[in-house]
Amino acid sequence: MGRKKRWWPWVKWTGLVLGGILISCLVAAAYYYPKLNPAIAAARQAQVIAKKIPNDMSEQKFARGQEHLQQLQAELSRADQALARTQGLRVWPYIGRQYRAVDDLLAVGQEATTAAGAMVDFAAHLFEPFADRG
Numbered sequence: 739m740g741r742k743k744r745w746w747p748w749v750k751w752t753g754l755v756l757g758g759i760l761i762s763c764l765v766a767a768a769y770y771y772p773k774l775n776p777a778i779a780a781a782r783q784a785q786v787i788a789k790k791i792p793n794d795m796s797e798q799k800f801a802r803g804q805e806h807l808q809q810l811q812a813e814l815s816r817a818d819q820a821l822a823r824t825q826g827l828r829v830w831p832y833i834g835r836q837y838r839a840v841d842d843l844l845a846v847g848q849e850a851t852t853a854a855g856a857m858v859d860f861a862a863h864l865f866e867p868f869a870d871r872g
Contacts (some may be wrong), residue, residue, distance in 0.1 A: 770824050770827060773823045773824050774821075774824055776816070776817075777817045777820035777821045777824075780813050780814075780816040780817035781817045783813045784813035784814050784817060787806055787809050787810045791803055791806050791854070794806060798865060800858055800859075800861060800862035801862070803858045804858055804862075807851055807854055807855045807858060808855075810851050811848060811852070814844055814847045814848050814851060817844055818841075818844045818845070818848070821837075821844065
C-alpha cells in the first residue's frame with residue numbers, strides 16, 4: 739500500500755504534463771488550420787491546372803499553355819502568401835521541417851513555372867511556320 743502512494747505523484751505529474759502537451763497541440767491546430775486552408779486550396783487548384791499543361795503542349799495549343807502557366811504561377815503565389823501567414827509553425831520540431839519543405843517546394847514550383855513559360859514561348863516560335871500545315 740505504501741508503494742502505491744509513493745508512485746502516485748509521478749503519475750499525476752506525468753498525466754498533467756502530457757495533458758498540457760495535448761491541449762497545446764489542439765490549440766495550435768485550431769489556430770493554424772483556418773490559416774492553412776487557403777494554402778491547401780490554392781495548392782490543389784495549382785495541381786489541377788498543372789495537369790492541363792502537358793495536354794496543351796501535345797496538342798500544340800501554346801497560347802492556352804501560356805495561359806495555364808500564368809494561372810499556375812498565380813495559384814502558387816497565392817499558396818505561398820497563405821503559407822507565409824503561418825510562420826509560427828517553423829519552430830515546431832517535426833512540423834517545422836515539413837513547413838520548410840513545402841515553402842521550398844513552392845519556390846521551386848514558381849521558378850519551374852517561369853522556366854516552362856520560356857520553353858513554351860520558344861516552342862510557339864519554333865512551330866509557328868508549321869501552324870498552317872496542320
